Amino acid sequence: MSDSLYDSFIADYYDESPIVKGRVQDVAFYRNAARDFGDPILELGCGTGRITMALAEAGKRITGLDLSGRMLERAVKKRAALRVEARERVHLVQGDMARFDLGEKFRLVIIPFRPFQHLLEVRQQMDCLECVRKHLASGGRLILDVFQTDAERMHDPVHMREVPLTEYETADGRHVRISERVAAFHRAEQRNDVEMIFSITHRDGRQERLVFAWPLRYFFRYEVEHLLARCGFKVAARYGDFDRSPIRDDSPEMIFVAETR
Ligand SMILES: C[S@@+](CC[C@H](N)C(=O)[O-])C[C@H]1O[C@@H](n2cnc3c(N)ncnc32)[C@H](O)[C@@H]1O
Incomplete structure (x- = not known):
């Protein structure tokens, strides 16, 4: 069905990557949101079910939707490993x-870890928010997170140079080094072509270089607020990080809790 960019090697490396494994604060944040706002919950861009399974284990009914069959295959395996009540x-x-x-x-729709940044066009973003509105129960909430844009980082050619991000060993003994570079800037479209480069050494010594290349849409705070307003939402709360601190100059995230008007 899909032509998702995640239907690639990335699905096999996603969960074990320290970049993903290290994200524990957002899991706690969404677990608390689920406690506050209730279920059933709809998670858009659920991927391998990192957040989905945590919320199910916390007693919530949750539907995870994703474009990528390969990411969902992983989620299906994780669901099978849950206790029967959670499953x-x-x-x-x-x-x-x-x-x-x-x-x-x-009762709650969540879009965790930036799937919204895969929606490049305003029309797509609005279509998504309109679908969300139709699926929200009265008094329900939408929570989405995007990173806070550092405008300098988005345009500086220095970022075209490949920089190492992390390295790790997979459970089956592959050594993985991940680096990143910006391949192209598209300032007028608020989009960069980003490459995440995986240099893999297999157990038999074979070397492989795989590139996950994707267009990344970046957002600014008031743009998201206007977009939400245009689609019939009002912002009930906004945070600059998963500790619920306000959005400041150096905040890494922009997290919006919205309700329908
Ligand atoms: C960075 S991953 C986040 C996965 C998961 N939410 C998490 O927190 O680990 C982004 C996910 O968004 C999904 N995605 C991208 N565009 C999408 C679309 N148009 N509809 C549904 N899912 C989409 C991708 O397939 C991928 O699984």
């Missing part, structure tokens, strides 16, 4: 977050 609370769907109709209302 029955998880529903996984393949679909496009900018065009879905699940025929169900949710």
Whole structure:
């Protein structure tokens, strides 16, 4: 069904990467949000189910939607490993977050770890928010996170040079080095072509270089607020990090909690 860029080697390396494994604060944040706002929950861009399974284990009914069949295959395996009561609370769907109709209302819709930044066009972003609005129960909340844009970082040619990010060993003994570079800047479109380069040494010594290349849409605070307003939402709270601190100059994140007007 999908032509998702995540239907690639990245699905096999995603969960074990320290970049993903190290993200524990957002799991706690979304678990607290689920406690505060209730279920059923819809998670858009659920990927391998990193957040999905944590919320199911916390007792919440959750539907995870993702475009990528390969990311969802991972999620299916994780669901199978849950205790039976938690397993029955998880529903996984393949679909496009900018065009879905699940025929169900949710108390909470979440878009964790930046899937919204894969929606490059304003029309797609608005389609997504309109779909969310149709799926929200009365008084329900939408929470989405994007990174706070550092404008200098978005344009400086120094970032075209490949820089090492992290390295790790997979459970089956592959050594992985990840580096990153910006391949092209598209300032007028608020989008950069980013490459994450995986240099892999297999157990038999074979070397492999795999590149995950994707267009990254970056957002500014008031742009997101205007976009939400345009789609019938008002911002109930905003945070600069998962510790719920305010958005400051050096905040890494922009997290919006929105409700319908
Ligand atoms: C960085 S991953 C985040 C996964 C997960 N939310 C997490 O926190 O680990 C981004 C995910 O968004 C999904 N995605 C990108 N565009 C999408 C779309 N249009 N509809 C649904 N999912 C999409 C990708 O397939 C990928 O699984």
